[in-house]
Amino acid sequence: MGQPLDTTAIGGCNPEAAICTREVTRDFRAGQQTITVLHGIDLDIRAGELTFLVGESGSGKTTLISIMCGILWPTLGEVKVFGTDIYELGDTELVEFRLNNIGFIFQQYNLIPSIDAANNAAVPLIAQGMDRIEAREKAVAMLEKLNIGDQASKLPSQLSGGQQQRVAIARALVHEPRLVVCDEPTAALDATSGRRVMDLLREVAVAEDRACIIVTHDNRIFDLADRILVLEDGKITHDGKDMPEGH
Amino acid sequence: MLWIAIRMLTGDAQKFYGLVFGIAFSTLLITQQLTIFVNLIERGASGTYNVSNADIWVMDPVSRTTDVAYAMPATALDKVRSVPGVEWAVPHLRSQASVRTKDGDLEGVAVIGVDDATLIGLPKRMLEGSPDVLSQPDSVIIDDVGMTRMFPDGSPIGERLELNDQRAVIRGIADAIPSFTSTVVLYTKYSQALNYVPGTRNRLSFVLVGAEEPAQAKALSERIERETGLKAQTRDEFAQDGIDFIIENTGIPLNFGITVALGFIVGVAIVGLTFSLFIRDNIKQFGALKAIGVTNAKIRRMVAVQAGLVGLTGYGLGVLGTVIFIWSFSADPTFKGFYIPWQIPLISALAVFVILALTGWLALRNVLKTEPASVFR
Numbered sequence: 331m332g333q334p335l336d337t338t339a340i341g342g343c344n345p346e347a348a349i350c351t352r353e354v355t356r357d358f359r360a361g362q363q364t365i366t367v368l369h370g371i372d373l374d375i376r377a378g379e380l381t382f383l384v385g386e387s388g389s390g391k392t393t394l395i396s397i398m399c400g401i402l403w404p405t406l407g408e409v410k411v412f413g414t415d416i417y418e419l420g421d422t423e424l425v426e427f428r429l430n431n432i433g434f435i436f437q438q439y440n441l442i443p444s445i446d447a448a449n450n451a452a453v454p455l456i457a458q459g460m461d462r463i464e465a466r467e468k469a470v471a472m473l474e475k476l477n478i479g480d481q482a483s484k485l486p487s488q489l490s491g492g493q494q495q496r497v498a499i500a501r502a503l504v505h506e507p508r509l510v511v512c513d514e515p516t517a518a519l520d521a522t523s524g525r526r527v528m529d530l531l532r533e534v535a536v537a538e539d540r541a542c543i544i545v546t547h548d549n550r551i552f553d554l555a556d557r558i559l560v561l562e563d564g565k566i567t568h569d570g571k572d573m574p575e576g577h
Numbered sequence: 578m579l580w581i582a583i584r585m586l587t588g589d590a591q592k593f594y595g596l597v598f599g600i601a602f603s604t605l606l607i608t609q610q611l612t613i614f615v616n617l618i619e620r621g622a623s624g625t626y627n628v629s630n631a632d633i634w635v636m637d638p639v640s641r642t643t644d645v646a647y648a649m650p651a652t653a654l655d656k657v658r659s660v661p662g663v664e665w666a667v668p669h670l671r672s673q674a675s676v677r678t679k680d681g682d683l684e685g686v687a688v689i690g691v692d693d694a695t696l697i698g699l700p701k702r703m704l705e706g707s708p709d710v711l712s713q714p715d716s717v718i719i720d721d722v723g724m725t726r727m728f729p730d731g732s733p734i735g736e737r738l739e740l741n742d743q744r745a746v747i748r749g750i751a752d753a754i755p756s757f758t759s760t761v762v763l764y765t766k767y768s769q770a771l772n773y774v775p776g777t778r779n780r781l782s783f784v785l786v787g788a789e790e791p792a793q794a795k796a797l798s799e800r801i802e803r804e805t806g807l808k809a810q811t812r813d814e815f816a817q818d819g820i821d822f823i824i825e826n827t828g829i830p831l832n833f834g835i836t837v838a839l840g841f842i843v844g845v846a847i848v849g850l851t852f853s854l855f856i857r858d859n860i861k862q863f864g865a866l867k868a869i870g871v872t873n874a875k876i877r878r879m880v881a882v883q884a885g886l887v888g889l890t891g892y893g894l895g896v897l898g899t900v901i902f903i904w905s906f907s908a909d910p911t912f913k914g915f916y917i918p919w920q921i922p923l924i925s926a927l928a929v930f931v932i933l934a935l936t937g938w939l940a941l942r943n944v945l946k947t948e949p950a951s952v953f954r
């Protein structure tokens with residue numbers, strides 16, 4: 331595990347941080363009202379760790395990781411991902427930054443139904459412009475790491491939920507991104523397959539130079555975390571290796 | 578990515594076929610209806626085109642088409658012949674008559690009297706018999722469409738008719754472009770036609786003129802008008818007059834226009850609906866692609882490729898359908914000589930392009946509007 335960073339420091343970002351947010355605030359407009367979902371979040375996420383983001387429904391977890399991975403603009407504040415101030419990038423540059431640096435795992439998998447598992451897993455490489463055959467080979471290798479190499483030629487509809495989520499994990503990792511974000515990766519799975527998917531994810535996703543953030547409700551998998559952040563009403567209220575008492 | 582776009586589309590077979598069907602249907606309707614329309618109104622010029630060797634048609638100033646003509650006094654022929662630049666001029670009679678067939682049926686026919694000496698006024702080709710048969714007494718030549726109409730089973734050669742109560746014998750069949758109404762046409766010598774057509778004083782419908790310099794026909798026609806006070810039209814002008822007459826005096830352009838517009842609207846409706854359903858079903862996938870890092874420009878290209886694939890397949894099928902339609906009806910006299918003018922596939926291609934550009938753009942808007950952040954919801 332990396333050196334602990336001073337997460338309370340306001341202002342400049344530690345250059346070693348994989349993700350650094352400073353005073354990140356996000357408002358949503360609901361009719362006439364403006365609700366503030368995130369209240370000045372200051373966070374440093376380290377590479378080489380599996381970081382869990384937990385909190386009650388509506389506490390702002392999804393909003394926070396969306397901002398950290400460059401798909402939702404903060405109302406105020408700054409976000410640096412591996413030293414790049416991502417919301418200072420132009421639109422196309424930001425899209426390309428995501429393509430080259432970030433892997434996404436969604437609760438609903440969002441696989442393309444008409445192409446097989448290997449091609450689904452190869453999508454980021456194909457989007458990067460890699461030759462289709464080469465991309466597919468890499469994707470198959472990644473599926474093998476996730477123990478579903480034998481399912482490579484099946485369509486998503488022919489796979490179980492756990493298998494589909496593993497294809498989605500392969501898609502998130504195939505291009506070796508430096509940051510992996512997952513929102514409720516086990517929510518659509520039963521306890522056993524959820525646990526199995528998370529064990530695998532921990533095995534393949536955690537790497538020295540990669541940061542991995544997982545949003546989850548699932549208290550059965552808290553023991554896998556290197557670090558747990560608790561979000562309450564848009565503020566970080568706990569930061570440690572284990573869950574605080576009372577949760 | 579374009580490969581993925583195509584697989585996304587073809588993977589959803591139902592919608593893909595729906596889209597292709599929509600485009601094919603529109604193309605077929607537009608191409609086929611425009612083809613019939615053009616061929617039909619061109620029939621308005623058939624009377625002119627059947628007499629291919631006349632450079633100029635001279636007529637009474639009130640005459641409008643080969644079938645709407647007011648007769649001139651016989652002296653008009655000599656007046657026209659005396660105009661410099663006229664190489665030859667022959668009389669031409671066109672009139673309506675009634676025919677009683679052997680079975681006693683009455684049929685309205687067109688009688689065309691051609692020049693006795695030169696036989697100018699007959700269609701170029703004969704299907705059966707030679708033009709010379711007209712020198713035999715009471716001879717008439719029937720046109721091929723008229724033949725199939727009056728004698729559906731068996732050759733009419735040698736058949737006797739009562740033409741306005743005069744005896745007529747069919748001795749030949751001409752290969753002619755049918756008229757707009759597909760009326761039965763009987764060709765006979767001018768002198769004989771005068772017997773068949775009830776006697777009014779003036780019966781000369783047209784004077785057909787061959788120009789010394791066919792390239793200067795326009796100038797010659799103007800000179801004929803100046804010197805004779807009659808109306809003179811070059812062949813092309815007079816053919817156009819026939820077409821214009823049909824356009825102006827029938828509901829045909831409107832009827833076909835409505836069908837073509839319907840083809841377009843139905844295309845927009847089917848394709849627009851199916852396309853937006855397709856996009857809606859795949860919006861999550863498009864959202865995921867956007868989050869992962871596919872630019873809007875690439876998404877645009879993906880949708881364009883999807884539209885292009887649908888367009889090419891559907892358009893090809895539609896044009897093929899039209900060709901098969903025209904081909905399979907080519908034996909039917911109503912469709913004799915039908916062809917597909919090259920402009921028509923171009924017009925339907927343009928319509929397909931507009932349909933797809935419109936519906937693709939509408940569908941695309943939803944994709945572009947999708948926030949990448951929506952994938953976590």
Ligand SMILES: Nc1ncnc2c1ncn2[C@@H]1O[C@H](COP(=O)(O)OP(=O)(O)OP(=O)(O)O)[C@@H](O)[C@H]1O
Binds near residue numbers: 367385389393
């Ligand atoms: N696009 C939006 N427009 C308006 N309000 C929003 C939007 N997205 C989120 N919110 C609001 O922000 C708050 C936090 O939402 P968020 O999705 O971040 O919560 P969460 O912690 O992920 O909850 P859950 O555990 O249920 O997924 C909620 O009150 C939600 O209604």
Ligand SMILES: [Mg+2]
Binds near residue numbers: 391392393513
């Ligand atoms: Mg959430």
